[in-house]
Structures are given as C-alpha cells and as structure tokens.
Amino acid sequence: PELTMLYDSLIVDGLSPASVRLVHGLVQAAFAWGEKRGHVRSNPAKLAECPTVRPQPPHAPSMEVVKDHLALLQVEDPETALAVRLAATIGLRRNEIAGLRWHHIDFDAGLVSVTEGITVTPGEGATVTETKTGQHGHGVFSIDAGLASMLQDAQERLEKVAADLGEEVSSDAYVFSSDPLHEKPINPDTLTKRLRAHMDRHPEIPSFTLKDL
Numbered sequence: 031p032e033l034t035m036l037y038d039s040l041i042v043d044g045l046s047p048a049s050v051r052l053v054h055g056l057v058q059a060a061f062a063w064g065e066k067r068g069h070v071r072s073n074p075a076k077l078a079e080c081p082t083v084r085p086q087p088p089h090a091p092s093m094e095v096v097k098d099h100l101a102l103l104q105v106e107d108p109e110t111a112l113a114v115r116l117a118a119t120i121g122l123r124r125n126e127i128a129g130l131r132w133h134h135i136d137f138d139a140g141l142v143s144v145t146e147g148i149t150v151t152p153g154e155g156a157t158v159t160e161t162k163t164g165q166h167g168h169g170v171f172s173i174d175a176g177l178a179s180m181l182q183d184a185q186e187r188l189e190k191v192a193a194d195l196g197e198e199v200s201s202d203a204y205v206f207s208s209d210p211l212h213e214k215p216i217n218p219d220t221l222t223k224r225l226r227a228h229m230d231r232h233p234e235i236p237s238f239t240l241k242d243l
Contacts (some may be wrong), residue, residue, distance in 0.1 A: 033057065040051035047081035054080045087234045089104035091238040098235050103228060104180075108187070109206060110224045112180050120171040124218040125149060126161050129206040135173075135181060144169045148215045156215055181205070188212055 033054075040050050058075035065167070096118050101109050103111035118124045122144065129146035138143070145168050147161040161168075173181070184205065191210055192199045203212040208220065223241060229237035 033075055034097060037078065037080055041081055042068075047083045049080050051083060052213060054078065063191055087237075091236060091242055095238065096243070099228070099232070099238075102232060106230060106231075107224060109184065109200070110221065112184055113206065113221050113240065114225065114243065115177055115180055117240045118180070119174065119177050121243070123161070124221050126158070127216050127221060127240075128204075128206055128218045129158060130162070132160050132205060133184060133201055134141050135205075137178060137182065140173050142171050142173050144171065147216055150217050150219065156217065158215075 035048050037054065040053065042048065045053075051073050054075065057078075058073065060205050061073040061075050064070040096114070099112060100111055103114060113124075116127055116130075117124070120142070123200060125147035128148035130142070130144070131146070132144045134145065144161055147157045147159045148156050150156045188203070188211075189199055195210060197211055199211060200213060204215045205212070205219070206216040207214055208216055225240060
C-alpha cells in the first residue's frame with residue numbers, strides 16, 4: 031500500500047505515468063536484488079498498483095512550422111538546424127543522428143547510410159549500438175539538394191576548425207559532436223536540450239520535438 035500511495039503522490043506532483051513506471055521498475059529491481067541475497071523476505075513492489083501508460087497519438091508539426099523554425103535555427107544554431115532537417119526529411123531518430131559519421135554520406139550519389147546509433151548509459155558513457163531502421167538495422171536514404179548543402183556547410187565548418195588547430199579530420203569523425211574534431215559522438219540528450227532551448231526562445235511559433243518529426 032505504501033508504494034501505491036507513493037506512486038499516486040508522484041502523479042499528483044506532476045510526474046507522468048511513464049516516469050512513474052520507470053520508478054516502479056527501479057524499486058522492483060532493488061527489492062529483487064535484496065530478496066536474492068536474503069536482505070528482505072519478499073518483494074512488495076510486485077503487489078503495488080502502478081499507473082497505466084496510455085499511448086499518445088503522433089503529433090507531427092506542419093511543414094510551415096518546421097520551415098519557420100529552420101529559418102531561425104540556421105542563423106542561431108546551424109548544427110541543431112541540421113539535426114532538425116535530417117529528422118524532418120528522412121525521419122532519422124535522435125540516436126541515429128548522433129551516430130552519423132561523415133563516411134556514411136555519399137555526396138556524389140546523394141545518399142546517406144544509417145548503420146549506427148548512440149546510446150548513453152549513466153556511469154558507462156556512450157556506446158555504439160544497432161538501429162531500428164530497416165529489417166536488419168541498416169538503411170540507405172536519398173538526400174535532396176538542400177540537405178546536401180547543409181551537410182557540406184557543416185563539413186566545411188569542421189574542416190576549418192581542424193585547420194585552425196593544425197589537425198586533420200578523421201575519416202571516422204561524427205557529423206554531430208561536442209568535441210572540436212568530432213572524434214566522439216554527441217550525446218543524443220544534448221540535441222534534445224538544444225532544440226528545447228530554441229523552442230523556449232521562440233514561443234510565438236508552435237513547438238515540436240525531434241521525435242515529433
């Protein structure tokens with residue numbers, strides 16, 4: 031009963047049902063660990079009532095809204111603008127955007143290969159994972175001239191930074207990174223936070239997330 035009351039209070043405090051279920055999962059796992067080692071006699075989390083998560087219908091922004099935000103982002107934050115363009119044009123997930131490397135892009139053929147994703151685990155850091163794209167976690171997409179131009183601009187900015195540092199860009203370099211030479215992938219959460227910060231600066235335009243795209 032105490033755990034059920036705790037979950038109810040978390041809902042009242044504004045936590046979403048999905049977040050409460052994550053809390054429940056951690057509590058249940060902790061008690062299971064203790065039960066295995068004889069620290070507790072039973073797992074009370076198994077008897078607790080947890081809120082039901084109801085799937086929300088997809089909410090895609092209009093093309094006009096995306097264009098309005100892109101126009102602002104290209105001036106304020108070109109890297110986030112590129113992430114939005116990739117998500118809006120070919121439907122890349124944010125972990126796939128984070129896992130995109132320059133050698134995945136064929137400018138001559140106008141193609142981008144999606145083969146990797148980035149997952150960040152607390153205490154462990156970033157790891158390269160498979161993606162959900164395609165039947166075998168691999169997909170090849172066409173890129174239009176506008177997206178190709180944005181990618182080339184991003185590549186030129188990176189090459190300029192590398193030249194200023196007296197270095198060369200590695201063939202394995204990531205398209206998105208917080209590292210000067212893009213040797214490490216960006217944290218997908220960073221992309222989310224940057225876009226959210228942009229939306230907060232422009233409340234006059236309807237907002238969206240990378241997932242909405």
